[in-house]
Amino acid sequence: MSNTATTETKPAAPAIEKIKVKVDGRELEVPKLMPDWQGKLVPTTMIQACELAKTDVPHYCYHPKLPVAGNCRMCLVEFGTPALGPDRKPVINPDGTPKIAKSPRPAIACATPISPGMEIYTQTPGVKQMREGVLEFLLINHPLDCPICDQAGECKLQEYSVDYGQSASRFVEPKVHKPKAVDLGPRIVLDDERCILCTRCIRFTKDIAGDDALGIVNRGSYNTLTAYPGKVFDNNYTLNTVDICPVGALTSKDFRFQMRVWFLKETKSICTSCATGCNIIVGSREEKVYRYTPRENDAVNACWMCDHGRLNYKWIGRADRLAEVRRQTSEGRSEKTTWTVALNEIAEKLKKAPHGSVAIVASARQTNEEFWLLKKLADKFGALTDSIGYFGEGDKLLLNVDRTPNRTGARLIGICQANVGIKMMVIADSIKVGKVKTLIVFGEDVTKSSLDAELLGKLDTLIVSDILPNETTKRAHYLLPGCAHVEKRGTFTNIKGRVQKFMKAVEAPGDARPEWEFLHDLVYNVTGQDGFLTIEGLFNEMAKDVPAFNGLTWAGLGDTGVTVPT
Amino acid sequence: MIVNRKPLTLAERLYLPAIVGGFRVTIRHALRSLFGGKTVTMEYPEQKWAVPPDYRGAPYLVKDQDGHTKCVSCQLCEFVCPPKAIKIIPPGPAGELADRPNAEKMPHEFEINFLRCIYCGLCQEVCPEEAIFLLKDYSLTGLSREEMVYGKEKLLALGGVHGGIQKWKHKLEEAKEQENFPVKV
Amino acid sequence: MCPTIVNNVETLCDVKHIVALGGAEYAKLGTPNNTGTRIVSLSGHVKRPGYYEIETGKVTIGQLINDPAFGGGLREPEPGRPPRKLKAVIPGGSSAKVFKAGEKFKLKRKGPDGQMVEQEMDMLDLPYDFDSLIAAGSMSGSSAIIVMDDSVDIVEALANIAEFYAHESCGQCTPCREGSLWMSKALHRLTHGEGRASDADYLVKIADNIPGGRTICAFGEACSWPVQSFVAKFKDEFIAKGKADEERRAQGKIDPDTTPSQQHESATAH
Ligand code: SF4
Ligand code: SF4
Ligand code: SF4
């Protein structure tokens, strides 16, 4: 890795003292302090030490990105500390090891800090019995709705039941019944019978989203999660509570009864709805996208994403997606054609185009690689290039004012200026005066900008690539169907300069091809440049060429990306 | 450990005794029906075969004693079915409610492709709702591929009624009973 | 939010003495290591239930029950019935482990020669202080003594206690939240004609999963100790009740005392 690119956004923290603990008899050194949910350094807890020791401690209420509550009692472990003699010095066994005094009472691993020489036992019969006991208590009043519960398949209660549950229940009493299918807000359904009262959702919405909307009412076994009376649970982050709810109590209305999770293929991807670039997992089955869920990346989105981005996927499977390569005949009729024909014709026309007669409008929703290929075309023809910005209201947590995923990439590669769209007027004027005769548009309806339908009519050649039909695609001389980001691979550069890659989840409809593929063909046809037939090769070439990306490699991006100076 | 094979004896090398042995049952029946006057074949389809009680025929959906759809669209059978004969379309958030009180969910569409089904019975075994059973039908025919894909209505009509524990109804009754317990909300 | 202090009556009474006597004088009251006074809230089947302030450890449980200065003995039987017999004593609030009448404990005490000797003593001879009751496996807790004579159905008594704890559990942590109501439901069943002989073990197994540091606060212990101790010390009564129910159900007889319409009434009667 070069020195321009780092995986960390912050400078390296000062070295933290390490202390020795034993987890199930295995000694290891763990930092004395570790980040808590806010990233503040606090004394390391047992559960963090166990995680470093690769020992799984079952837990419900603990979440690394939430304040600790310690109420589920699933994480109980036994432990011992070095015994102290009357002189306050450690007692030494005859074999020279310090004598360990086993604590008579267990401790919750999620909230108990470690101390030097501590021994944590997670596999003793006592611990197993405590886990079984807690799990049984959680299950006795649980409705066992699994056949109709959207959580089934990714439910912690199911998972730990396999590990610590009994095959039969000895509970013969009537169960506690609570409200079912409660409408908590526009995007959330609550089933109180399934709730195990871990308070994760309450802590999230209070401490992370800053909207103190949820709470528990009633006592004892009748504890019931609810929204504050008269309050609607509708902040822009509500669906994160569905992710962190360890059971199926909070479910998404959007995903409700849509598909069982075990059928979903999970693909690592990036949210495209704003410039933050939250890391996501795309859940798809049989070429249909069913949901987005956040993927942990501490440099970008921690474990969260906003509801706006999460639900912005429905257009991917729309029936009117562009799926045919089309060209306009000399009579002005639109006809279906093939990629080879269209790309060869476009190349011929471009080759004949005089310097400065071509303009390119790219979309800030395109990938770095596509920008770079467009930039190659632009350099060849001395073309004007720009993009169009989309802005909305941002918030303090994740949602950025910039609603495009890759304006930073477009700027770093030289497609647009810091002030995006500033050259659109120049392009419009050049068309008006007849200087620009060929316009290449990617993923934008330019008729909504300064390039209205009349101006487009003045062009000799209008080459358009898009995903959905619009006024610009209707007027295209060549229409090249492209891909949604879930249908291809590539990288985006987020607002903070983090270059992150995304993978392909579903097939594109019909003849649609990833833009980088046909752009590569076009660049090859026009300039003869070759050598990047794979996305990996293309990215690596680009990284060598674009100063901001120097030193990056596709493989080096990893799953969570690399930050470059912007 | 290496176990050396015993060399084959002459009888074994001739293969004939093994062949005769293999055909013993066949030959016995052939001789019996030729000369013993005892036929073991039947004039199908005029004559129908008496289906043994534990026979596994075609899987159909059943209704409960109140005439409600038992299937809740959990899609476990779809998951377990080895030849992928089952296709379920879940109701989705805006779909029709289950016709069973308190169950929330039932399939929007449920198809079994009987060209694929191998009558293995895994769907019946996995079903948590006792909603699908292998019944006695063994000769399903059709004139087209489409005809061999049975939809929800057809499967329910063919399956008939299968009573039993009405889990969801029981939950409803239990919820009402809660009112009579001294420790209250 | 402001912090709030809620003081126990006993605390305020102690403060009064400490202010009046001075700390050192106050500490001379009682017995070594169990100094000062306690306010005993004596309730149940004694002639004179009420609040009695005693010097810690200077009075035995038996004295508290029988001494005319305190309880004045068990209450009179109904006319024509034999005198009442003591059945059980809960020495320190309903969460303390119960003592069965006639129970004997071996405690280490300072003998007349100043040496520690092991001494067997009856439950009634236990001095009412902190250490002796802990040594006897219970606690003086809130110093609320509940006296039960032989008219008490011990299962009903436990059902009543369990119901209280199920109602009081805050519900924060799993074992206490779920366990308290589970035990209460089981005992409700056992006291309403739906018992099983196996319910005694069933109850103990539930209770065993709650205490011992598994819960956030001591309420987990508080709700499980009575169940553990009642069933341990009166197991035969629990089994007998369950068996009787089983037999009645097997014969198809319905207990006229526990028809469903009466269930609620009888459960709240005590
Ligand atoms: S929350 Fe989990 S255990 Fe409960 S019904 Fe849903 S899937 Fe089943
Ligand atoms: S709804 Fe889910 S996250 Fe919230 S308290 Fe209940 S189980 Fe926990
Ligand atoms: S019987 Fe077997 S093959 Fe046929 S539908 Fe059921 S699971 Fe599939």
Ligand code: SF4
């Ligand atoms: S038939 Fe049974 S297993 Fe199949 S979806 Fe319906 S309920 Fe589930």
Ligand code: SF4
């Ligand atoms: S043990 Fe304490 S904190 Fe836990 S549920 Fe019981 S009363 Fe609440």
Ligand code: FES
């Ligand atoms: S994870 Fe530790 S108490 Fe819940």
